[in-house]
Each structure stands twice: as C-alpha cells, then as structure tokens.
Amino acid sequence: MSTIRDVAKLAGVGIGTVSRVLSGNGAVSSKTLLKVNQAMGALNFTPSRAARSLVSKKMNTIGIWGTETSGEINRRTLREMEAELKEFEIHLIFADGELNSSKYPNASRQSFDKLINKGCDGIIIWGSDLPALEILQIENEFPNITLLNNKIELIDDKCFYFDHYQAGYVCGQHLIDKGHSNIACITGWLETDDGNQRHQGFLCALNDNNTNIPEELIFEGDYTYRKGYEGALSLLKQDKPFTALFCGNDQSAMSAIAAITNKGLEVPNDISVMGYDDMNIARYTSPPLTTVRIPFNRMAISATRRLLNLCYNLELNIEYDFPIQLIERLSVKKLYVP
Amino acid sequence: MSTIRDVAKLAGVGIGTVSRVLSGNGAVSSKTLLKVNQAMGALNFTPSRAARSLVSKKMNTIGIWGTETSGEINRRTLREMEAELKEFEIHLIFADGELNSSKYPNASRQSFDKLINKGCDGIIIWGSDLPALEILQIENEFPNITLLNNKIELIDDKCFYFDHYQAGYVCGQHLIDKGHSNIACITGWLETDDGNQRHQGFLCALNDNNTNIPEELIFEGDYTYRKGYEGALSLLKQDKPFTALFCGNDQSAMSAIAAITNKGLEVPNDISVMGYDDMNIARYTSPPLTTVRIPFNRMAISATRRLLNLCYNLELNIEYDFPIQLIERLSVKKLYVP
DNA sequence: ATTACTATTGGAACCGGTTCCATTTTATGT
C-alpha cells in the first residue's frame, strides 16, 4: 500500500521524479533512477490504478457487448483477446449480452450509456444484435467502438467481419462438386446478418450450378443443438429425398447427424452433412465433420487492436482480410454421378 | 462528464450534500433531495468509478484465477456470475489461467500479486491448479479469496466444491445396477483433484460390488475430446472385452462414442457409455448421453456471493451443499444378467 | 422570547497519481 510519496521520501527525491521514473517520460539521471528503483523495490510499490485513472481519465478497461459471447468458438476467442490486452494491463469486461435489443428496446442504449460514461474506454460490439442505425448513433457520440463479426459501410475501418457470403458459397459449391443435387439445409439464425449471409451465399452457389433447393428442404434454425436435431427430423419427414445437408454451424450439424443416425440412416452413406465453424469437436465426431474454418481469432485480435489504437493512441498492426479454409473430413461423401 | 461540483452548483447546494444524496447515507431534507436529483438528471451525472475507488480503496472489481475457465459448463457459469455481480456494479476480470504453476513456478504468485495489489478486491480461485500450501499462504496475506471446485480443510468456509467422490460412486453404482460387470473407463485429468476424486469414487463403487476393473481397461484421459477418442480406440485394442465405459466428462464420452461407432460397434448395444457433466449437447448426441449433472451454477453463485460478502461487508445468502443428479438417457443399456 | 438540542448543510482536506513550471544542477562554448 505504499504510495509515490513514500517512495519519494525513501529515495530522497521529489514526487515528480518518482512519477517521471514510473512513466519513463521525463529526463532522470542514472543515479536517481537507480535510487528510485531501489526504493520502489524495497517498498514493493505498485501504482494505484484508481489514482491513475482519475487523472488520466482512462479506465484502462474495455468492454465487450453482444450476445455472441457464448459458444465454444467465441470462448476460445475471448482467451486470445485477454492475452492481447494483458500486455497493456487493460482489463476486459463483459457488457451483459442478455439484453436483446428487440426484447428490450431501450435496454441496450442504457447499458451502453453506463459503460460509456465511466465503465470503460472502448467497446467491442460483437455480432449484429443492434440495428446498424443505432450503432451509428452510438459511434457518433462515442467513437471508441469496434465491430466484430458485423459490417457497416460507413464505419468500415472499425469493422472486422468475415465474408460469410463467400463461405456459404464455398459450402454450396463443395456439395455440388461432390456430385450432390438434392440438397437440404438447416440455416443459421436468420435474424443475424452473418446467418443470413452464409445462407444467401449457399443458395447462390446452388443457383449458379442450376441446382435449386425446394422450400420444404430449407429449415430455419438458430445455431442451437436443439434446432439442429428438430430440423433434421423435420426435413426427413418431408416427401423430398435429399443426399446432402448443409447446416448453419457445427453445433446444429452435430445434432442433425445424431437425429439422422437415430432415424436409422447413415452419415455419409445415406446423407452427407456439412457444418460450418470447425469447432474443436468437429474432428472427433462420427463421422468426422466436413466443415469450413473461420479465422475468428485473427479477426478478434484485430478488432481488439483497432480498439486499443483508438483508445490509447497506439499504432498496433491490424488486418482486415480473413481467408476461409475448407476442412474436408468424412461427413460428406462423393456421389457417383452417372 | 459532469462532476459532483457541477451538480452542486446547479442545485445550489454544497458538494457534501450531493455526496450524501449519492450514497444515501447522511440526512438530507426532502426539498434539497429533489433539487439535487433534478440537477443530476439534467446533467446526466454518473459518479466516477476512479474517484470513488481512489478514496474507498475498493476497485469494485473481482478476479477469476484458474485454467478451468474453459469448457462449455464453465462458460455458462461465468455468465451467471456476471449477472450476480452486475447488480452491485462490480466488474469481473480474468486473471490469466495459462500460467500453470507447475510450468512456471513463480508465475502464479506474481500474477496474484499484481491482482491483489491494485487490480481487484478479491479473487475466485477456480479449480485446483495451485497447491494447497500456496493457496493457504495467499489466503494468509490476502483473505479475500474464495475457492471454486476445490477443497482445503483449513479454509472450508471459503470453499465451494462438489463431492466428486460421491458422484463418481453414483456413476459406478449405476453401471453395476444396469447389470454390467466388465467395465472400462477413461479417466478425467488425474492431476486435478476433482478428476482424481471422481475416479476414486467410481472405483470404490465397483469394489463395493465385488467388481474389479483390470489395469488395462483404465485409460488415463485429460477431459479433452482427443484423449476420449484415443482412449476408446486404445481400450478396444486391449484383449479384455467390456460392456460399459465410464468417461471422466461428457466431452471425452462423446468422442469415445464416435471412436466406438467408427470402429463398427454400436452404443449402447455393444458398449454402454456414461458421461459426466451434462453438457448442453448431451441430450442431442446419438445416442443421447447418460450422465450426471453437477449443480455448477449454484456453486459458482455461492462462491461469488461469499466473495462479495468478504470484500464489501455484505451478508448475501450462501449455500454449501450441492446435490448431484443422475440423468438417464439412452447411452447406457440394461444388461440381461442370467 | 429564550434556551437547548437536533437536523441540515457547506466545504476543507484527503485519497495517490500526473502535469507543469520555477528552480537548481550540470554541461558546453569561448
């Protein structure tokens, strides 16, 4: 609990000098530097975050806002962000994601206001829970934000997103390339932008290959295990047979596989299944899951760094381009086409 | 950005009065109360966390330390803790769990010191990564800690753990009750206390029923999908046939099922598999997973509340007893015993 | 009306840093 004044007294210098040593800014002679460092060591001195924040008007804390902070992928990502911030002694806090803006129209603004005012220096908005207009308003009065997995043209330099449209296209094309023409799908959550994009990209790939997918074989999911399971059962009940199923994420793909298997059918012999995300478990399912890998960590790191640059006038490196990767395993089978 | 002095000026009162209104402590006449509240509203005043922390010497932040902050179960739990803390406007931060004390002998102490000194008012130590002795030392100079999923006799009132021994016993007994006598297992991570306990409890149940499990049918896992998969393959390669497999957690159970299925065997007809944790996905696997549910959320909430009580002199309700729940699904089959 | 006591109120001092300026010390040039 020693203060800068204790250090100054022990070292026989003024408090300004100690402060200079701490920040490394002003000029300090090597002799005094040594004295001060010794004193700090002897007193086990650590500067008070609170006092620093009070004068610097920086909380050295950034917040994350959004409901997408669940899911295995996202947790892995949070870890990476933590690591990135630790170096700068910045804290990461969550800004409750339960407040869904559609359910509580004003809740999001309120929780933002709280954060913005005194809680943290910047916010990473994860996902597209908030309407673009609202985000733009927020950005206007509070420019220290960064978007992760969301895209708004007007503030493109603060957006770190992935081309889900293209990835969806790759998935569709892959199933076509494997000889499938009767294809079903369980979409992601279509109320989110990325869920929509990957679905559109997927449909476009089919269309470009003169394959069309009947309405009955499109099941609207929401990324959960539950909808994956129910979706597969529902699709199987339709009259239209299909040989391949594209799912909006790995979770629904996994439970869809379970449903198919429980119905006595075999993956991939009867039905090929393709996922999206490449979760850890994807390689340990039965059969191992063909999926597409999103470089989520790199996106998150860049979003974090951009925010650090904004908040603390740093110039950390950032990337905006995130290539996808098709991961072929065994859940998609090549159809023999006569 | 308005301060308490701005509010005082606008309301025509002294700063002390505003402070009294803020804290709700001192006596304030209803007239002034109204004036001050109006002024605060007009200025959109929010008190500065930094200034408050500086004088109160509380950071209004608590930390989580431990490698166990991964895994679906744990993430769900973190959410609950967040919610609990939000009410008190306390922030939750992570104290890097990568620093494994065995890998970096001093790293844990160092990162603790940092946190303790100025970072946060209390710490929840999650899991048993740190040796008990070290925890006791820490507790000695820094009493604001709480243990989650770890037990140390001397500070039992700060420990919130689950009786994994008993749960392991229940699992063993369940397999026995279902008529199995040739049982294999893929353990959890035996270097952790809870992994060990559930294994011992499991063995004890078998032993109490005059069933013994040969060395070759015990595969030492580590909770990962990978070890579950490899473990199942390795066990199948042994010469000893078995009809049931107990896994240290759901993740390894799931990948074990995948391995068994990939080898052309059927769960539960050829081999019954039992998990441990009851992850979300457990009911959507094929077959749905028989497992045991740990009331982790409730444990975490109590650990959090206990810490709040310690740090901020509150008296929130706490519970210490956490019953388990056997969740029977379809991955364990009743054997016909002649 | 006066006294005695209680309820309100204002604001100085403080928490532990940073900033900035006046002052002192040291270095450089002639």
Add this chain to the structure above:
DNA sequence: ACATAAAATGGAACCGGTTCCAATAGTAAT
C-alpha cells in the same frame, strides 16, 4: 573562469469523489 544553454529536480495544483467537522437552520421546551 564565466556566460549560457540544457538537463534534472521539487512540489503545488489538480483529477472527482468521500469524510468529517464547524456552522447554520429548525424544533421543542421553558
């Protein structure tokens, strides 16, 4: 050696709250 510029240093003032005490207003009792 002396003038002068440059480097190093000390500490007051400040950030925005809380705490505490002296001062003032209000109330009841005599």
